[in-house]
Amino acid sequence: MEVSYDKESRKIVQAIERFARKHSLWVLAYGTGCGAIEVPPTMTSRYDAERFGIRGAATPRQADVLLITGYLSVKTLKRVIRTYEQMQDPKYVIGFGSCTINGGMYWDSYNTIKLLDMYIPVDVYINGCMPRPEAVISGFIELQKVIAEGKAEGARKYKENLDWYRANQQKIIHNWNMPDYNW
Amino acid sequence: MEVKLQVENEILDKIKHTFHSAEVSIPRKQRVEVKLRNDLIHPFLAYLKDTLGFKHLSHISTVDWLEENEIELVYIVMNYDNLVEVIAKIRLDREKPEIPTLREFWPQIETYEREIHEMYGVNFLGHGNLTDFILEDWEGIPPMRRDFDTVKYAKETYFNRPGREDAQDVRTTITKKSGEEIPELAKVYSVRHLE
Amino acid sequence: MDSSTWLKILGYIITPITAFVVGVTYGGIVRVITARVQNRFGPPITQNFWDIIKLYSKKTAVHHGLMQHWGPVFAITASVTSLFFIPVLKDSPLWLNNSFNGDIIFLLYMMVFGSLGMALGAGQTGNPNSAIGVARGLALMVGYEVPFVLALVAIMIQFKTTSIAELMAVQDGFSNWLIFQSPFAFIAAILAFLGMMHYAPFDVTFAPAEIASGPASEFGGKYLALMQTSGSIFTFAKLVLFTDIFLGGAGDLVTLIVKTFLLYMIPVLTGIVNPRYRTEQAITFFWKWPTVFGIIAILIVVL
Structure with missing residues (x-):
């Protein structure tokens, strides 16, 4: 059931929603890449990402941000897709490290993907091999800016172009035995 | 030098005495290299483990000899008492590499054998769990072979x-x-x- | 309707709102205190408000069955209902709520209801972590309910009343507080309170590092927001209950907030510096010293 609001009140609600989303990012760190080692210092006392409302989430259902820390092999990509589809809207993805951008040092590997945004939509990339915690926090602040502008539309893009994403995913995952999640 | 390699030489003598067809050499201190016939790897490792006290399996390594059309398996076992490592090498046919599993000697060998099966296509007979390990749904030639x-x-x-x-x-x-x-x-x- | 009825209805409206605001603010303060203890700067105090607003604004499209939707609703119903039967302020018709003769016994039942609802809801999600969390939570409840009930029974026998309002009337001076009148009951109750608040060392139920936040692991978005809201309200309700029974209640809101905050610091500061007990260790703990203190309290009163 769609509830119709008048434009002004909708605007105010949206502003509050965006402010809350921006200041409360619960992170699901997918830590199979080398970058997982940069996440603990980001969260703990030296760099303390909780200052910005960034907090770890225990399960995909509770998370807002999927942090892909480094390279993904075909096997882990399958799990990432499953995790991403279990997350609830609005959801964002941060690609972390060179490997998610262009393959990094695994550019000629037979088993790692080179371009993360062909398989799941990425809102913010953090480059570096590995990015230091300062860079990670600056990436999160960039994501906050994108959310405040209302441009973090990765999940919507994924839903609209699902066939294209599915074709790319099934090009490398041959044995597609995953359930369909009803978002 | 000869005096220092006393332990290694003792092991070498014992191996030579038991397995006549084995080529044994000592490349350096604390290291004994053995080249074996394929069918002897089972009794050889059993002999090393039970009689000579080589209780620790360090590793299995694999070499793809493309030019000679052979795949070489390298078993590295170690003795805790005198810290000598024995390197046992066997060569399998590259077209159809098959060897019985060694799970009854060292249960942890299962992981190595699964990886070698996946990366080089070596079939370990009687292993029982040679399913997908790191690569999922891999089709075509195994990725670590040199013609890949x-x-x-x-x-x-x-x-x-x-x-x-x-x-x-x-x-x-x-x-x-x-x-x-x-x-x-x-x-x-x-x-x-x-x- | 006369003015007292209207006052009562107004009380029903502002009590849960006050409980929510105070409970969530306490949560934010706890996060800052935890951060400072861990040598961090910590989030702003309003952080928990933004978290809850964000969770309410999330879309939720998970369906595991009817009880999954009802579980968080049961939890918040139990919290708000418990709150409605606790007199928040002394001798104030606006804040007296539904206090009646026998509300202590009613609360003993009502406070369990939310956990049972959550258990049913989490059980239906089919997540193994939820099932483990529920089992641990109910086991822990069996642990801390024993000393808690013993302490309350001791007090009920001592003052021959089952009404919180009458207990508050008894404590009409600093030296008449129940914490001084029946110290053994207070010790038993405060140790049970540590378990009730689910802070370390008694946080096996939600242990995020072990079982992925336990009963909540399959709940996201609005369900989690409902659970957090209910948690905040329930925290406040429990704090007010303990203040009413042991710390003489409060005549005005400022006194109430000072007393509840100091009381809240006991489980919080215990939790920050302690590791986690296993379930059986926690139950053993509750059935050992707090239970002994509770029995001593009853014996002193009876003999």
Whole structure:
């Protein structure tokens, strides 16, 4: 059931929603890449990402941000897709490290993907091999800016172009035995 | 020197005495290298483990001898008492590599054998759990064999970021941008031949 | 309707709102205190408000069955209902709520209801972590309910009343507080309170590092927001209950907030510096010293 609001009140609600989303990012760190080692210092006392409302989430259902820390092999990509589809809207993805951008040092590997945004939509990339915690926090602040502008539309893009994403995913995952999640 | 290698020589003598067909050598201190017939690896490792006290399996390594059409398995076992490592090498037919499993000696060997099965296509008879390990749904020749073209496969299977697919040399790009010239000496090292 | 009825209705409206605001603010302060203890700067105090607003604004499209939707609703119903039967302020018709003769016994039942609802809801999600969390939570409840009930029974026998309002009337001076009148009951109750608040060392139920936040692991978005809201309200309700029974209640809101905050610091500061007990260790703990203190309290009163 769609509830119709008048434009002004909708605007105010949206502003509050965006402010809350921006200041409360619960992170699901997918830590199979080398970058997982940069996440603990980001969260703990030296760099303390909780200052910005960034907090770890225990399960995909509770998370807002999927942090892909480094390279993904075909096997882990399958799990990432499953995790991403279990997350609830609005959801964002941060690609972390060179490997998610262009393959990094695994550019000629037979088993790692080179371009993360062909398989799941990425809102913010953090480059570096590995990015230091300062860079990670600056990436999160960039994501906050994108959310405040209302441009973090990765999940919507994924839903609209699902066939294209599915074709790319099934090009490398041959044995597609995953359930369909009803978002 | 001869005195120092006393332990190694004792082991060498014992192995030679038991397995006449084995080629045994001592490449350096605390190391004994044994080349075996395929069917002898089972009794040989049993002998090492039970009689000579080599209780620790360090590793199994694999070498693909493409030119000789053979695949070499290298078993490395160690003795805690005298810290000598024995390297046992066997050669399998590359077209149909098969060898009985060693799970009854060391249960942890299962993981090594699964990985070798996946990466080199060696079939371990009686293993019972040679399912997908790291690669899922892999089709075609195993990726660690030398006739597998990694770069070609990666380019065909995965998407590449434009500007990255030709594996540009970083130094050439930087010098082009800054207008410097590469010295003659360094040119040899700055050009990468991929194809 | 006369003015007292209207006052009562107004009380029903502002009590849960006050409980929510105070409970969530306490949560934010706890996060800052935890951060400072861990040598961090910590989030702003309003952080928990933004978290809850964000969770309410999330879309939720998970369906595991009817009880999954009802579980968080049961939890918040139990919290708000418990709150409605606790007199928040002394001798104030606006804040007296539904206090009646026998509300202590009613609360003993009502406070369990939310956990049972959550257990049913989490059980239906089918997540193994939820099932483990529910089992641990109910086991822990069996542990801390024993000393808690013993302490309350001791007090009920001592003052021959089952009404919180009458207990508050008894404590009409600093030296008459129940914490001084029946110290053994207070010790038993405060140790049970540590378990009730689910802070370390008694946080096996939600242990995020072990079982992925336990009963909540399959709940996201609005369900989690409902659970956090209910948690905040329930925290406040429990704090007010303990203040009413042991610390003489409060005549005005400022006193109430000072007393509840100091009381809240006991489980919080215990939790920050302690590791986690295993379930059986926690139950053993509750059935050992707090139970002994509770029995001593009853014996002193009876003999």
